[in-house]
Structures are given as structure tokens and as C-alpha cells.
Amino acid sequence: MARILIVDDSVFVLDVVRTCLEAEGHELLQAEGGGRAIEIFRTQKPDLAIIDLMMPFKDGFETMRELRGIDASAKIIAMSGALGAGAYDPLAIASKLGAQGLLPKPFALVTLVELVHRTLGPGVGAPVRSAKGPGCPLRVRFGSKVTAINRRPAALGSAPSSTRPRHLQVRLD
Secondary structure, eight states: OOEEEEEOSOHHHHHHHHHHHHHTTOEEEEESSHHHHHHHHHHHOOSEEEEESOOSSSOHHHHHHHHHHHOTTOOEEEEEOOOOBTTBOHHHHHHHTTOSEEEESSOBHHHHHHHHHHHHOTTSOOOOOOTTOSSOOEEEEETTEEEEESSSOEEEEOOOOTTSOTTOEEEEO
16 A cells, blocks of 8 residues: 555546545545645655646646655656647656656546556555456546446546536546
8 A cells, every 4th residue: 555645736636536546545645736735745755646737826847846856766647638739748848857657638547546556666555456347446426426437447538518527527438
């Protein structure tokens, strides 16, 4: 089991990632911005930080630089929904800043889990798998509708729906 810090300005992303990785047996810490992430990182010393690059106030790039200043060996996964165009590719920049993992949005939850375990490396703690099959066993609520996600991996994506947040939704593949 690892202690993982997830940093994103979207409460929806925080909730889905937290639920998924807790189901895998990890302890999750969460911050809705870079400033709070730095405070949590200093006091809780997580094994891994998953950082959204595009956040208001203190973006993911600045947050990564500050975390590296606190702990040069910090394990970081950078995530972004911004598409790289020309010289500006946020995930490529994050890689140059030392991110060990890159997670483009939208992403499948099983991709998240695999990247987390690969980035943590051996010996950090074996994942706890659901007896019901691959993927993260979780429930996602959309208004009055609850969707159970157990047997098939879910993807965080952008399929239009009036019952889901417009910036990020969950769909079954």
C-alpha cells in the first residue's frame, strides 16, 4: 500500500481517482490546488504525487518544481487534458521537468492503476484486486443515477451528457 497525493482543481477527478486507487489498497491524500499540495507533501510525505498540469493560481508545472525542491527523488505522474500543439506539449514539458509517468486525459481507470503501480515500482505494496475482475470496483453517482463499475474498465472522457460535469465524465468502454 502506498500513500498517494492527487492534485487537481476538479473535485470530480479527485473523487473518481481517490475511489479507484483506494479500491486498489492505497491511501489517498487530495488537494484542489498546488498551494495545498505543497503543504500536504511537506507534512504527509506521500510515495507518489499525481498532478494535473492545468490548474488556476499555482499550475502543475510550478507545483512539480516546488515538490522537486522539497524532495528531488519524489515520484510524480503528470496528467493533462490539454493537447500538445507544435512546441507546446504540456506532458512533454512535464517529462523534461522529471515526471516519471504521463497520463493524458481522458484516460481509462485501468491505465491509471497500471501507471501508478509501474511508477511506484516493486516493493511499495501489492495492489488489492477485486474478485469481480479487472478495473476499479467503484460506484459513480450522476444525480439520482448510480453506476456500478466492476467488470469493465471505465474511462474518464468527454462524451456529452447533461447529467455529468461538462469538463470530465465517466463512460463505460
